[in-house]
Amino acid sequence: MSATMTTAATDHGHEAHGEHHAHHPFQAHHFDTMVQQFDSAKLGIWLFLITEVMFFSGLFVAYILFRVNYPEIFAYGHQFLDKTWGMVNTIVLLFSSLTMAWAVRCAQLGQQRGLITNLIITIACAAAFLGIKYIEYSHKIHEGLLPGALFSYDPNAHHGEGAGHDSHDSEHSTHVTGPMPARIGLFFSIYFCITGLHGIHIIAGMIAISWILYRSIKGHFGPEYFGPVDYVGLYWHLVDLIWIYLFPLLYLIH
Amino acid sequence: MTTAAAHTNHAHADHDDHDHGMGHAMPLSTLIAVFVSLIALTILTVYMSNIRLGSAEIFVSMGIATVKAILVAVYFMHMRHDKPLNILLVVFSLFFMTLFIAFTLVDSSEYQGEINAAGPFVIEKSATK
Incomplete structure (x- = not known):
């Protein structure tokens, strides 16, 4: 299909327009040049990323407002989050950003195998991130650490002051100190909203990268046409950027 | 075909900052150096969270996060050449x-x-x- 399109475009370019070089098969008819097409799409993806920044800003405002007014809820709530899993997930996402940036480089240089390999690693990292998030979420749901009114965690049930610890309890090695503040569920409302929205973005990213992988296998990308890899890459880096802030804001509080 | 060849040659010249219209292939050494810095900063921010810094804590953790964000934006997102x-x-x-x-x-x-x-x-x- 690609080959026939190339031929058609070449004939078109030489005969109808009489230009010096052939139209690229992926140059849309309403763009004069590939560079113009690339710049337009790049402006478009940046505008989309800005709407994403504003979208997440709403949740960051909620976080800041509640943390300023009710710091005790955050100081208590963050103890239920596992720093180690948070750090592992941060490293997984940073690594996926590296392979995504590497994939863009491979596309720009026409390195077909490198492009495909890097995209597969990026998707695998995204899946690993979601897997770890699943472990964290199921642990919280199991303990009743749920948003708002659904919050049903009983601090006395899990910490029988040393004596009544059986093997089941030691599984949940959450060491919580201090009295439980009223409306602690607010922390988990914010936690599940922000990480949940971020998780949805990870899933969307996996779908977008899979589409890029499919097109890479078909051999669509090269030094003259690598735009879609670049645009999806920019989106993926933004998802990573948001996590860079979420990790210290949720996991590393005192 | 000559344009394609020209583009390829150009893209291979990694250290050439000249803009050929469609972005700049970031050298692999830069990408890996940025990644190593990001991991080091992640370990640093986790380490700092174990030290009691009082009210300075939020500024330290947000400062480190902002340095990481700038690294991602400038190098991974190619803002340097945008x-x-x-x-x-x-x-x-x-x-x-x-x-x-x-x-x-x-x-x-x-x-x-x-x-x-x-x-x-x-x-x-x-x-x-």
Whole structure:
């Protein structure tokens, strides 16, 4: 299909327009040049990323407002989050950003195998991130650490002051100190909203990268046409950027 | 075909900062150096979270996060070689985000006295004391 399109475009370019070089098969008819097409799409993806920044800003405002007014809820709530899993997930996402940036480089240089390999690693990292998030979420749901009114965690049930610890309890090695503040569920409302929205973005990213992988296998990308890899890459880096802030804001509080 | 060849040759010249119209292939050494820095900063921020810094803690952790964000934006997102218009857009979005946060905080603190006097939130809080 690609080959026939190339031929058609070449004939078109030489005969109808009489230009010096052939139209690229992926140059849309309403763009004069590939560079113009690339710049337009790049402006478009940046505008989309800005709407994403504003979208997440709403949740960051909620976080800041509640943390300023009710710091005790955050100081208590963050103890239920596992720093180690948070750090592992941060490293997984940073690594996926590296392979995504590497994939863009491979596309720009026409390195077909490198492009495909890097995209597969990026998707695998995204899946690993979601897997770890699943472990964290199921642990919280199991303990009743749920948003708002659904919050049903009983601090006395899990910490029988040393004596009544059986093997089941030691599984949940959450060491919580201090009295439980009223409306602690607010922390988990914010936690599940922000990480949940971020998780949805990870899933969307996996779908977008899979589409890029499919097109890479078909051999669509090269030094003259690598735009879609670049645009999806920019989106993926933004998802990573948001996590860079979420990790210290949720996991590393005192 | 000559244009394709020219583009390929150009893209191979990694250290050439000249803009050939469609971005700049980031050298692999740069990408890996940025990744190593990001991991080091992640370990640093986790390490710092174990040290009691009091009110400075939030500034330290947000400072480290911002350095990481700048590294990702400038190198992974190629902002270093992007069009000035795109960079301007990003700066504007950060400006409006700051306004959003600042105005909401100012507005909230304006009415905090009334909220504290009337809100059920605080009544419950004092009930547990």
